[in-house]
Amino acid sequence: MRSHMKLEVLEKDYYYHIYNRGINGTTIFENDSNKLYFLKQLAKYTENKISIFAYCLMNNHFHLVIRLKAEEKEVTQGFSNLFNSYAKAFNKQINRTGSLFEKHFKRIKLKDENYLKQLIIYVHLNPKHHFDLDFKNFKFSSFQAYLSDKETRIERDETISLFGDLENFIFCHNQKNNLLNEIYTFE
Template sequence: MSNTENFECEYVYHIYTHANGKDLIFREQDNYKYFLDKLVKYIFPIAEIYAYCLMPNHFHLLLRFKNINQNLNEDEHKYLMKQFSNLLNGYAKAYNKRYNRKGSLFLDYLKRKRVNDEKYLIKLFHYIHNNPVNHGFVKDINDWKYSSYRSYINLAKESKIERREMMQYFETINDYIEYHKSNVEYDFLIIE
């Protein structure tokens, strides 16, 4: 089950969650920037992020947890979950204060699915980057500012995204772009 699967170091995961009810997680550009700052603070130290997409009411991450076992005095799942808890709680507190709201901003649990299959990994990469197109926010994937898609187009520009792992599946940047423009069947990609 994707919601109860324990995190383990050195594995790749698709991690995602939604806003509680019909709430929005991101209302304006500053919200996206603040969330990304929190992501850098809490998640980058424990994971290599391959892809992300922030949508108004949900987000997706594709990442591999680093090998941090030697530094842990506690269960690795609890430690990794604590970092996500810090990220989501810190963001929600600031968001609630800014918009004078109370209560839970996110669903009660962080959805997650371990990625054990290369074919699934590539389709998931496409799915995450195309989320704004699939949800009708933009017609062209280049027009969405809140994903890692554009980070891959200019590999010479420094990025916190770990791009080497995913670029091994594409011979050129044009191959990467064409793949993202193509229609991919998400036949075994289960997103709840």
């Protein structure tokens, strides 16, 4: 029998990497409007419960970097409502039934500020990592929200000050991206 990994407890004021994928690797976003709807539901069900530092929506999985603003029960309920409402709409749209996401969303508590910075970069570089797409122009990650001055739910100022300034924020992403390019060239 496989032992079940105990789910990390979500604690208020701590940072987490939240991610999940479609059950059996199934597609959870068929198109851009699915992704926009997911983001809309995310905003609706987690408002005042979490702060978002980064996100990326890929076709069969997503990543979020968050900090809890509320107690665990409220936050897990918010996520549960988000996933249920999204799955319902998605299933109806493509005429499918049953679970869409793997049973429990994965959560990893971030140990320190350095890990937080590395994770924000990792999440933004996901399109590069999976599909060799240019992460800077990928529409469904929070990277572009950092370059823009449009209103956003992302914790823009706090994150940028974590990196010192916007210039260094971009520099760190490019550095990591160049490193990935080198690794891929060797394969």
